[in-house]
Amino acid sequence: MKLMTIRGYRLSDVVSALQKAIRRGDARVAGYFAIEMFESGFTAYAWRRLLTVSAEDCAGVITQEVKALYDAWVIIDTAHKAAKVQKKKRGRVFLAKAVILLCLAKKSRDADHLTNLVYDPKALDEDVIDRALDEARRTSEPIPDYAYDCHTGLGRKRGKTRTDFLLDEYDALAPRAPGLFDADVEQLRAKVGAAPAGTSTLTRKFPSKSSSRIYTATAHSNGATSCDCPAWRYVKAGAKRGCAHTDTLLAELRRTK
Numbered sequence: 001m002k003l004m005t006i007r008g009y010r011l012s013d014v015v016s017a018l019q020k021a022i023r024r025g026d027a028r029v030a031g032y033f034a035i036e037m038f039e040s041g042f043t044a045y046a047w048r049r050l051l052t053v054s055a056e057d058c059a060g061v062i063t064q065e066v067k068a069l070y071d072a073w074v075i076i077d078t079a080h081k082a083a084k085v086q087k088k089k090r091g092r093v094f095l096a097k098a099v100i101l102l103c104l105a106k107k108s109r110d111a112d113h114l115t116n117l118v119y120d121p122k123a124l125d126e127d128v129i130d131r132a133l134d135e136a137r138r139t140s141e142p143i144p145d146y147a148y149d150c151h152t153g154l155g156r157k158r159g160k161t162r163t164d165f166l167l168d169e170y171d172a173l174a175p176r177a178p179g180l181f182d183a184d185v186e187q188l189r190a191k192v193g194a195a196p197a198g199t200s201t202l203t204r205k206f207p208s209k210s211s212s213r214i215y216t217a218t219a220h221s222n223g224a225t226s227c228d229c230p231a232w233r234y235v236k237a238g239a240k241r242g243c244a245h246t247d248t249l250l251a252e253l254r255r256t257k
């Protein structure tokens with residue numbers, strides 16, 4: 001038996017059209033078919049599709065928005081059914097709103113690609129997987145150095161300040177959306193004389209001699225250098241910042257000048 005909707009469409013066609021229209025950002029078509037499902041009594045099914053679409057086709061955190069609208073619809077629908085005042089179904093505005101948000105959302109098929117391209121067809125080499133498992137068994141992931149900021153005892157011992165924290169974490173954001181207070185951050189940076197982000201002239205990776213870590217040293221256009229190795233970070237008060245890595249960079253820059 002083919003399930004049909006009130007305007008005479010096959011339910012399976014309606015569901016497919018709904019999801020494809022959302023992928024294309026076509027709110028008019030997607031909304032039409034979502035409401036057709038609602039009016040045909042397939043509301044719960046429509047919500048399940050929208051939740052799936054939010055994970056399968058959309059970037060970022062949109063699932064919780066769709067779930068919140070679904071919860072709101074449940075509240076309205078439950079109260080309406082309990083009151084038994086009129087026959088007409090209520091709460092379709094929540095479904096419409098969910099469709100619009102999904103249409104407007106940035107699209108990404110990453111989650112689907114991860115499950116279907118990476119995991120399912122064994123796109124990863126067996127050797128790669130074995131090596132990763134071996135590595136995981138042998139070593140536990142070390143706590144990254146950036147964890148020790150001014151909010152930790154070790155960070156404070158190393159001289160980490162609240163300004164370091166504000167600048168480091170701001171610069172680390174990836175991808176960084178433009179902020180309302182970016183100018184304030186740059187003012188703070190200028191005030192403490194820190195090297196501006198994104199003005200590096202030379203960056204090199206250096207493997208650690210004593211562990212599996214890789215350090216990143218950078219020479220900035222204003223003459224400052226930075227490195228995430230211990231020698232650069234834990235400088236004695238009053239001493240000049242530098243390490244073997246930044247020395248190598250500076251020597252390289254001098255040669256190329």
Ligand SMILES: [Zn+2]
Pocket residue numbers: 215217227228229230231232243244245246
């Ligand atoms: Zn270094």
